[in-house]
Amino acid sequence: MGPFNTPWLTFLAWLVAGACVVFSIIWAIWLYKPQENDDE
Amino acid sequence: MNSTYLYAIVIAAYLCVLILIGLLTGRRTKSVEDFYIGGRQIGPWVTALSFVAAYFSSVVIIGGGGFGYMFGMSTLWIGAINVLLGTMICWMVLGPRVRQFTQRLNTMTIPGFFGERYRSKFALMFSAVIIVVFMIFYNVSILKGMGHIFEVLMDIPYGYGILLASIIILFYVSIGGYLAVVWTSFVQAWVMGIGLVLLTIFSVRAIGGIGAANLNLAALDSGLVQTPGIWGWPGLVSFALIVSFGVWGMPQLVVRFYSIKNLKVLKIGTVIATIGTCMALLPYFNGAIARTLFPQLGNPDLAIPILAKNVLSPLGSAVVLAAVVAAGMSTFASILIILSSSVIDDIYRKGFQRQVNREKILFWSKVASALIGTISLIVALKPPALVLTLTAFAWAVIASTTLWPLLLGIYWKRATGWGCAASMVAGCATSLAWMAAGKPFGIHGFIPGIIIGGLVFVIVSLVTPPFPEEHIQRIWQAKSKN
Numbered sequence: 001m002g003p004f005n006t007p008w009l010t011f012l013a014w015l016v017a018g019a020c021v022v023f024s025i026i027w028a029i030w031l032y033k034p035q036e037n038d039d040e
Numbered sequence: 041m042n043s044t045y046l047y048a049i050v051i052a053a054y055l056c057v058l059i060l061i062g063l064l065t066g067r068r069t070k071s072v073e074d075f076y077i078g079g080r081q082i083g084p085w086v087t088a089l090s091f092v093a094a095y096f097s098s099v100v101i102i103g104g105g106g107f108g109y110m111f112g113m114s115t116l117w118i119g120a121i122n123v124l125l126g127t128m129i130c131w132m133v134l135g136p137r138v139r140q141f142t143q144r145l146n147t148m149t150i151p152g153f154f155g156e157r158y159r160s161k162f163a164l165m166f167s168a169v170i171i172v173v174f175m176i177f178y179n180v181s182i183l184k185g186m187g188h189i190f191e192v193l194m195d196i197p198y199g200y201g202i203l204l205a206s207i208i209i210l211f212y213v214s215i216g217g218y219l220a221v222v223w224t225s226f227v228q229a230w231v232m233g234i235g236l237v238l239l240t241i242f243s244v245r246a247i248g249g250i251g252a253a254n255l256n257l258a259a260l261d262s263g264l265v266q267t268p269g270i271w272g273w274p275g276l277v278s279f280a281l282i283v284s285f286g287v288w289g290m291p292q293l294v295v296r297f298y299s300i301k302n303l304k305v306l307k308i309g310t311v312i313a314t315i316g317t318c319m320a321l322l323p324y325f326n327g328a329i330a331r332t333l334f335p336q337l338g339n340p341d342l343a344i345p346i347l348a349k350n351v352l353s354p355l356g357s358a359v360v361l362a363a364v365v366a367a368g369m370s371t372f373a374s375i376l377i378i379l380s381s382s383v384i385d386d387i388y389r390k391g392f393q394r395q396v397n398r399e400k401i402l403f404w405s406k407v408a409s410a411l412i413g414t415i416s417l418i419v420a421l422k423p424p425a426l427v428l429t430l431t432a433f434a435w436a437v438i439a440s441t442t443l444w445p446l447l448l449g450i451y452w453k454r455a456t457g458w459g460c461a462a463s464m465v466a467g468c469a470t471s472l473a474w475m476a477a478g479k480p481f482g483i484h485g486f487i488p489g490i491i492i493g494g495l496v497f498v499i500v501s502l503v504t505p506p507f508p509e510e511h512i513q514r515i516w517q518a519k520s521k522n
Contacts, residue, residue: 004249004250004251004254005250005251005254005255005258005265006113006250006254006265007265007266007267009266009267010113010114010116010117010265010266010267010269012120012267013116013117013119013120013267013321014116014120014321016120016121016123016124017119017120017123017124017318017321018318020123020124020127020128020314020318021123021311021314021315021318023128024128024131024132024310024311024314024315025311027132027307027310028307028308028310028311032132032136032307032310034136034302034303034304034306034307
């Protein structure tokens with residue numbers, strides 16, 4: 001059983017949403033580099 | 041103060057803000073490009089939050105609460121997949137290329153992109169007609185949802201409720217076009233976020249904490265807290281996919297990538313949209329909590345309205361009502377612009393090859409949005425049984441028709457016009473037939489539609505001649521002259 005009496009598989013849904021927010025920030029800062037000539 | 045009056049005051053104030061935005065943006069809408077895609081000058085906050093608002097209609101908030109009520113906490117996964125697949129990956133995969141390619145091909149609509157990318161008038165016309173027909177059905181379902189909210193929470197008769205909402209929407213869409221839609225949607229996203237967060241805080245407090253909510257739900261039925269729980273994998277997975285992957289083919293959402301200012305702005309927009317979409321988990325969560333507080337509700341769709349009325353003050357409840365109405369209005373308005381552009385620019389101007397000057401297109405686009413909105417309103421006042429059945433098909437049919445031609449059109453150089461046309465027909469026909477057969481095995485029609493559509497696209501493209509190199513060069517490597 002995970003936090004708040006939630007089964008882990010159900011609790012994972014909250015974690016997935018949170019992880020998406022973190023990853024989108026990482027992607028925007030470090031991973032995605034639009035080229036100058038891409039910026040139309 | 042009587043709560044009905046309070047609701048009326050909050051809703052009236054909110055509607056006045058929308059009218060004001062319509063008037064202000066109307067002054068800035070001077071060209072067809074402004075009317076359809078805001079002149080491709082929309083910033084990250086407005087693009088991202090208007091995407092979120094258009095994504096979640098009142099059907100999702102009320103229906104999501106209903107799903108949470110019926111199936112419990114496993115439905116949180118629908119919201120989580122919305123964030124992961126429907127927003128984050130969608131923005132990363134589609135956003136940059138859709139923005140670049142549509143500018144290179146000088147197209148303002150999804151069917152217009154198909155017409156240019158695949159040099160196919162059939163793809164242009166078929167997708168435009170499917171979008172127009174099924175989007176009208178979808179709009180009818182949104183209006184119906186709003187009408188019932190007015191009826192249940194404010195005691196306003198169904199017909200008057202949707203009449204009021206439609207007139208306001210038609211006003212600001214006809215005057216301000218896309219700019220009015222994105223700016224009103226921006227405000228509506230904030231109203232939705234505040235309303236849902238408020239409801240969540242007070243409903244958790246009312247039940248005695250999240251842990252208590254789970255214990256109470258498990259006491260009713262352990263399947264209400266487990267995943268996949270009482271819904272089962274086929275239903276849960278296929279529904280999560282249609283409302284997440286299906287988004288990739290929904291024109292009212294994809295058009296946000298056409299209109300964003302540039303690719304640097306798109307990076308910021310991706311983060312904002314991902315954070316904003318997290319509110320998708322809340323209707324399901326609140327619906328599940330409502331199950332423990334009010335286990336005997338006759339209609340699951342009443343879960344959110346009843347919860348709001350019971351755990352919030354009248355003012356808080358009015359904000360939730362405004363949030364639900366906002367969700368419906370933003371989606372309805374976004375679809376009106378898509379419908380107007382499909383009818384005037386895709387079907388009339390390009391499909392029938394009419395020479396019309398830009399001022400006339402702008403004028404007729406405004407007239408078309410008003411007319412189509414009025415038709416949706418008239419149908420929604422007393423929807424025939426067939427229309428009600430077809431509203432359930434709308435997302436599946438549109439996504440099955442447009443998703444692969446869009447995705448493969450920006451990532452696969454070998455994709456051909458024949459592949460696109462065959463995929464559109466096969467995907468559309470399969471999803472329609474599957475839904476008409478009563479969703480065998482509990483699987484949503486989108487799943488077979490998208491599988492068959494994808495297979496047909498690849499096979500037909502591989503056996504038909506590729507495009508000349510100059511056409512591919514133009515799309516992949518040409519630089520804008522602007």
